Structures are given as structure tokens and as C-alpha cells.
Amino acid sequence: MRLGDVGREIPVAVDGDGRRLDLRPVTGDIDGGFLLGGLARARAAVEEGRLEPLAGAEGLRVGAPIARPTAVLCIGQNYAAHAAESGSAPPEVPILFFKHPNTVVGPYDDVAVPPAAEAVDWEVELGVVIGRRARYLRSAEDALDHVAGYVTSNDVSERDYQIQHSGGQWSKGKCAETFNPVGPELVTADEVDPQALRVWSKVNGEPRQDSTTSDMIFTVAEIVRHLSHYVVLEPGDLVNTGTPQGVALSKRFPYLGVGDVMEIGIDGLGAAQRQRLVAAQP
Incomplete structure (x- = not known):
């Protein structure tokens, strides 16, 4: 921590x-x-x-358990049910997008809503922290040897920015300040089975997501192996591995607003996160 x-x-x-x-x-x-x-x-x-x-x-305040990642890489639609609620077929290869590293904040820090934002969404995700430089890895088994540990990550998103404003790319909806609370703990890889973790979220105390990493389309090992053929992963980099169904994009729940409270948890990775949404200050 x-x-x-x-x-x-x-x-x-x-x-x-x-x-x-x-x-x-x-x-x-x-x-x-x-x-x-x-x-x-x-x-x-x-x-x-x-x-x-x-x-x-x-x-003391709890900060993000990793300092200054050089990159935050994210996998989209990595749970079949989430892809379906987003109106998409399950991807045949991992979908990659990026968040700015300065989106990373502590697990209990406020999340700032941009002035024009109207479609802020929550996304509980298993975060993978890279421990060894990974490039052109040959196997999924080899890939896990490059993982230092795992964190709870909240890939906060602004869906209008992501879908309507981005010209086919997603990152405009992902990169607002404070849009990636992480932690509270980094749990070392030897203590975690990354494909056997319950992931869940709540908004204002009401359940939203409740799934398990066993439902991932692409496993952590395959994600790291695959990415290493397109980008060199450096120690300290954060890889967000996708979110399950139960987000506001599904239209089953309202989007977030100032004053709402998110709770995000992954069993086995420490205490749950909790963030209050506040108005971003110019």
C-alpha cells in the first residue's frame, strides 16, 4: 500500500x-x-x-498502491454479457484502449465529473500490475511470470465522450482527471488466482455488478501475452482487464451524478473502494 x-x-x-x-x-x-x-x-x-x-x-489517506505507471492499458468488452449489454458481439481478439496515467488516484479519493459530462459510468475491473518488461512473449504461461500483482481498479467512463465524441476511438471518455481509482492494496501474484475472483460494484448502496473473473473472454495470461506483441509492457504499468455486465451503458441503471457514491470490490484484493462524485473545478 x-x-x-x-x-x-x-x-x-x-x-x-x-x-x-x-x-x-x-x-x-x-x-x-x-x-x-x-x-x-x-x-x-x-x-x-x-x-x-x-x-x-x-x-493517513490511502493512495493508489502503484506510483506513476508509464501506461494504463485497458481491454474492452472482455466479458460476453457486458459486450451484449453494450450491443456488440464478443470480440475475437482483445480490444485495446488507453487511459492517461494521471487518471490513477487512490481508492477513496473523490471522482471529479467534467463540466459537460452527462453519462458518467462505473466499471469494476481486475487490474494487472506488470513486474518485468514484457515483449513478444511466446506463451500465456510465460506471460504470468511477468505479473507483479493485482489490484482493484475502477475504469470510470463518460459514455457520450467515449461513443459520440471520440471519432471511433474510446479514450476521450476514459481520460478525465480522477477517472481510475486503484487499490487499496497491491496483492502479489503468488497469492492470487486471477481467474477465480468475484468482482462487484454498488451505487448509493444498491447492487450493480456481480460476476467472476472466470467469465472473462480473454484470460489475464492471454491478455499479457497478446499485448506484448503490440506494445512493450514496462514494470509498474497497469492493465485493466475489462468489466462485467451491470453498468449504466446497459440502460438498466441511471448514469452517475454529483453526490452519488460508488463502491467497487474484488474479493481477495483487500477492502472495497468507495468514491463520491464531485463537480470538477476549472
Whole structure:
């Protein structure tokens, strides 16, 4: 985890007793350089009792558990039921779009609604954090060796910007500030079966999405392998793997507005996220 004010987050490790241990003796931050070679050092420091609990940790803001990803890559329509509710056939190959890295915020930070936005939507997604440079990978099995861990990710979207304003591309509807809350925890890959996780969302306390990653059209392993043939994935990059059915785009639910509250969760990846929507300030 990363705790503290924006731009001043402190890296911590959570031990088996739930204590938040100060990771600064091991690393200055949880970034690509740390993920490339530092996870083993951090694990050893925890197991050997060399880290102290971070004083006042419970009262600190929770930031995104990864710092400064160089890229946020997203897979569209990766659950068949979501593709259907969007009016599309299931894709034959992974659909790729990008979010700006500065959309990444903490799991409890406010989400800012752009001044002209009228179709803001929620999307719970399993986020994959890359731990080793991935290029031209030969197999899905090899691909999983390049994953550092997993996070809960909310791919907030503005559907009019995505569909009506984007000229066939989606990113205009994906890149507004605060449109990708992440965390609260990064759970290392050895502790997670990425295809056996319940994913769910609520709006103002009412259920919206409730599915499992076993329903993905393209598995995490196949997504990473496939992407590596089109883009070099760097340590610390975030890959959002798609969302299940139950979003406002389905027309079964209203879009979000200022004052609404989203709750987003993935079982096994720490506490649920919670964000309130506020008006973006010029």
C-alpha cells in the first residue's frame, strides 16, 4: 500500500497480522524499479522482522498502491454479457484502449465529473500490475511470470465522450482527471488466482455488478501475452482487464451524478473502494 497525502505517499507492507509496516528502509516508493527487483527484498524484510509499523498509519489517506505507471492499458468488452449489454458481439481478439496515467488516484479519493459530462459510468475491473518488461512473449504461461500483482481498479467512463465524441476511438471518455481509482492494496501474484475472483460494484448502496473473473473472454495470461506483441509492457504499468455486465451503458441503471457514491470490490484484493462524485473545478 501507499499512505499519505497526494505526491507524498509512504510505501508500506501489510503483514499477516494486518500491521502496516514502513517500507522506506527497502524502497522510496512502489514504482516500476521496485516491482522489478524489490518484492523479494520487501518480503524478506517483513519475514525477518526488520520493518517497524508506520506510526499513525490508520489515519493517513490511502493512495493508489502503484506510483506513476508509464501506461494504463485497458481491454474492452472482455466479458460476453457486458459486450451484449453494450450491443456488440464478443470480440475475437482483445480490444485495446488507453487511459492517461494521471487518471490513477487512490481508492477513496473523490471522482471529479467534467463540466459537460452527462453519462458518467462505473466499471469494476481486475487490474494487472506488470513486474518485468514484457515483449513478444511466446506463451500465456510465460506471460504470468511477468505479473507483479493485482489490484482493484475502477475504469470510470463518460459514455457520450467515449461513443459520440471520440471519432471511433474510446479514450476521450476514459481520460478525465480522477477517472481510475486503484487499490487499496497491491496483492502479489503468488497469492492470487486471477481467474477465480468475484468482482462487484454498488451505487448509493444498491447492487450493480456481480460476476467472476472466470467469465472473462480473454484470460489475464492471454491478455499479457497478446499485448506484448503490440506494445512493450514496462514494470509498474497497469492493465485493466475489462468489466462485467451491470453498468449504466446497459440502460438498466441511471448514469452517475454529483453526490452519488460508488463502491467497487474484488474479493481477495483487500477492502472495497468507495468514491463520491464531485463537480470538477476549472
